[in-house]
């Protein structure tokens with residue numbers, strides 16, 4: 158069954174004109190992650206590669222293409238977790254970095270801490286030699302247009318965002334049975350300056366444990382935090398539920414208990430995987446053996462040869 162990589166491009170309602178780009182983006186990221194696994198690379202290398210590619214793709218709400226806070230600025234959150242050691246690294250409210258997921262990995266690998274925020278994260282990035290990028294390079298015309306629209310007194314940015322999310326994430330199992338997750342986001346549209354969402358919070362934006370599996374989440378961060386969605390799903394797997402049933406149970410609880418919508422990608426130690434969501438859509442893709450799997454709407458599951466000649 159091993160190895161496998163599963164990625165998501167955010168739960169929500171993807172406008173028609175953007176759906177093709179979302180689908181091709183997640184497929185390409187899943188392939189990039191799988192190439193690493195095929196070459197004997199680790200699940201951690203695979204999820205960081207897949208998420209970095211999605212951060213660099215302006216179609217998603219992470220890295221370049223992030224939504225803007227109420228002041229019209231980019232503030233990004235990211236997390237990685239290693240299922241072998243339960244080590245994790247996260248950054249929150251970072252502004253001038255192209256790939257927050259790579260900085261999160263450096264927090265895990267090079268510090269004794271689990272999360273660095275804002276100015277401290279930026280100083281750490283400089284110390285690690287991570288290049289600084291301008292805010293302008295992270296802001297797209299589309300994100301600026303949506304920010305402006307949601308400054309209107311009668312706007313409802315949360316509802317608008319529930320319409321068009323786009324956080325990115327990945328989970329993977331490698332040939333040695335090691336499991337990892339990574340998640341990265343620009344957060345919620347027109348959020349307050351300094352708002353930190355679920356993504357960098359362990360057990361909320363992601364969790365990985367070689368004994369149980371891994372989950373990367375997307376959706377309304379304040380709702381995800383109330384139910385610690387990633388860990389909740391792994392709890393259900395610990396109780397014997399399949400990846401699919403556990404993901405559905407977690408998402409259904411979040412919807413019924415706090416009215417939150419979202420989506421997840423989930424793997425177990427055997428390499429079983431699921432991509433599930435309670436929102437209208439979530440772009441997702443997975444590669445296992447020689448097959449690429451992908452979908453956008455509930456119930457959709459297309460397959461394609463991953464090594465076409």
Ligand SMILES: NC(=O)C[C@H](N)C(=O)O
Nearest residue numbers: 322324344354375376378
């Ligand atoms: N689009 C998202 O998934 C948003 C993210 N979960 C947050 O609240 O920051």
